[in-house]
Amino acid sequence: MNERFRRIRAVFEFELDLSFPFPVAEALSIALGVFVAMSIVMESTNFWFLVSPSAFANSLELERIMYQVIHVDFHLLSLPLFSMTILSIIAIPMLCAFRVAGPLENGVLRAMLSYPIKRRELLILKGIEIMVLICLPITGGALVAIVLFNGLIVGFESLLVIISFWTLAFTILSSSFLLSVITKSSAKAAFSGIAVWTALLLVGMFAKIPVVLRGIPNPVILTLSFFGGFPFGNQYNTDPVLNDVLVSIIVNLLIGIITFLASIRYFKRVEI
Amino acid sequence: MPIVASVWFRVRGEQHLNDGNVLSVSNLSKNFGKIVALDKLDLRMDHGIFGLIGPNGAGKTTLLRILLGLIRTDGGQAKVLGMDVNQDSFEIRRRIGVLHENPIYPASLTVGRFIDRVSKLYQTRRDPGELLELVGLIDAKERKIGALSAGMRQRLGVAQALVGKPELVFLDEPTSNLDVMARRDLLNAILNVHEEEGVSFCIISHVLSELERVCSDVAFINAGKTIVAGSTNEVINQFSSNRYTINVSDPRMLHDELLNNANVERAEVTGTKTMTVSLRSDDHGAILAEIEQLARSKGIKVFEIERTKSLEEAFLEVMRRE
Numbered sequence: 236m237n238e239r240f241r242r243i244r245a246v247f248e249f250e251l252d253l254s255f256p257f258p259v260a261e262a263l264s265i266a267l268g269v270f271v272a273m274s275i276v277m278e279s280t281n282f283w284f285l286v287s288p289s290a291f292a293n294s295l296e297l298e299r300i301m302y303q304v305i306h307v308d309f310h311l312l313s314l315p316l317f318s319m320t321i322l323s324i325i326a327i328p329m330l331c332a333f334r335v336a337g338p339l340e341n342g343v344l345r346a347m348l349s350y351p352i353k354r355r356e357l358l359i360l361k362g363i364e365i366m367v368l369i370c371l372p373i374t375g376g377a378l379v380a381i382v383l384f385n386g387l388i389v390g391f392e393s394l395l396v397i398i399s400f401w402t403l404a405f406t407i408l409s410s411s412f413l414l415s416v417i418t419k420s421s422a423k424a425a426f427s428g429i430a431v432w433t434a435l436l437l438v439g440m441f442a443k444i445p446v447v448l449r450g451i452p453n454p455v456i457l458t459l460s461f462f463g464g465f466p467f468g469n470q471y472n473t474d475p476v477l478n479d480v481l482v483s484i485i486v487n488l489l490i491g492i493i494t495f496l497a498s499i500r501y502f503k504r505v506e507i
Numbered sequence: 508m509p510i511v512a513s514v515w516f517r518v519r520g521e522q523h524l525n526d527g528n529v530l531s532v533s534n535l536s537k538n539f540g541k542i543v544a545l546d547k548l549d550l551r552m553d554h555g556i557f558g559l560i561g562p563n564g565a566g567k568t569t570l571l572r573i574l575l576g577l578i579r580t581d582g583g584q585a586k587v588l589g590m591d592v593n594q595d596s597f598e599i600r601r602r603i604g605v606l607h608e609n610p611i612y613p614a615s616l617t618v619g620r621f622i623d624r625v626s627k628l629y630q631t632r633r634d635p636g637e638l639l640e641l642v643g644l645i646d647a648k649e650r651k652i653g654a655l656s657a658g659m660r661q662r663l664g665v666a667q668a669l670v671g672k673p674e675l676v677f678l679d680e681p682t683s684n685l686d687v688m689a690r691r692d693l694l695n696a697i698l699n700v701h702e703e704e705g706v707s708f709c710i711i712s713h714v715l716s717e718l719e720r721v722c723s724d725v726a727f728i729n730a731g732k733t734i735v736a737g738s739t740n741e742v743i744n745q746f747s748s749n750r751y752t753i754n755v756s757d758p759r760m761l762h763d764e765l766l767n768n769a770n771v772e773r774a775e776v777t778g779t780k781t782m783t784v785s786l787r788s789d790d791h792g793a794i795l796a797e798i799e800q801l802a803r804s805k806g807i808k809v810f811e812i813e814r815t816k817s818l819e820e821a822f823l824e825v826m827r828r829e
Contacts (some may be wrong), residue, residue: 238630245627252624255611343611349575350628351601351671506578 247360253343271376313417316396317364319373320455324436328428330365331411331500336424339415345507354503362408362495370404392462399454399484406491407432413498415418416505446475450483457483529554529675529707530574534583537569545570546731547583556701556708558718558725558739560822566731567711568608571677588674601630604668608679612663614653616645621652622666629671634750641696657684661756665693669700677710695722719743719818727825737827739818746821747814749786751795756808758782764801770794783815785824
């Protein structure tokens, strides 16, 4: 077991070093986290970062701002998380194409798989890397903002939104991996990944189908809609219930798992 | 290296000679669409240094990719160190080292860090410092790979192929981009590693003079088939036996005279004072005497006639017959 763990750790370090220098990944993660935290705070304070410095001299004005700041609650998660959903639909397919199809294209993967590295392990490690790179800072940023201004009570709603975001990110990642190993071209994989998820997002938002089906391609919007109390849908039932939310998250996750297993299976047979 | 370790490595390497071949390929086929890359290829490699030779597109790299488990075969069987390439690819890669042609390395890493990272992928590994010393890169240990010259990168490639204490090493064009001195050093290093540690090498190269120097066995492949295989000396003797190099005062004139000679299969001008001839009959002495007499009668001075014996000549001869 120790030997296996040592080897997987070595593969992970090697993969990370070979793919891109570590400071780049760190910088990207930190930037994302800060971005989410700032967007939550800015939404809660009517963009008080843009208020002139003189406002801070006025004690009444400062009190008003502070009052707004402490009223950060679940609703404040809506816009940043929705924005992150859109960002993920673009960023994750591009990252996957860059990390899987790119090395397939330029021969890096041929060199890597000449070492004692298992294809399955390599793909899983790449998946973990991308999930950590995208989801961890976003979740971290959101949680830090909530905890800082709202205390340690994060709430079931916020947790479920974050879970739905992770689920969606994983499903986008799985499908992008599959597209990457099928196309073996970073440009084709990135473009088709973004196109597929944009289409699914639009279907989820505007198609005349039951709300639970609409939530499957994008459980984040459904969850936000349910807890935020704003309608989500078109003609059919527009007010989702908790069951709809849970079903959409579970089905989305299952699709992600099946697609990920398919991409591993296909990757094992890919000619490099 | 300590004597005990040296003996252990030798025994470990020679074990495969007793068990069978280090590499054995039979009836191996691979098609890419309509292109036939390997056509029922047969090949055997014993413990030692083996040279794989063939023109561009002969199927050498495809064969290497199959042996590494990077692509699947369409038919036939291939075994490396007694293990099937389709079933035991991971185990094979734990016990071999590879240098690809035009390899890509992370430009932002230092030489030392890269070798260290690669070494951790293996269960048994060499000391990175000792390895860099062996390939002459110890002074560049702290340099980034992106700042290395083409020759230094090639040496780094050889180092990473040897880092996991492999039993068999595949080297695809190991001396490309190296100057004469570096080539000689690298070949000496390969010979040393083979002799001291019992590591087998399969070298794919177009520089046949180098292969002739280091390889105990060679195989020529063309259009996905093995044409000739055997010990280097046997192959050279078999396919260079009717070729002679003649030093003359006017090779062009003698070439023209020999064009219609029934005993001369082929004549070629190779320099300002040299030419080669391939003889048709086995009575070489009589034919050479006839050529010498013909030259003298035309006022051409013949300085020297000697049998051409090299792997390159043998390869050219085999390709001509193909």
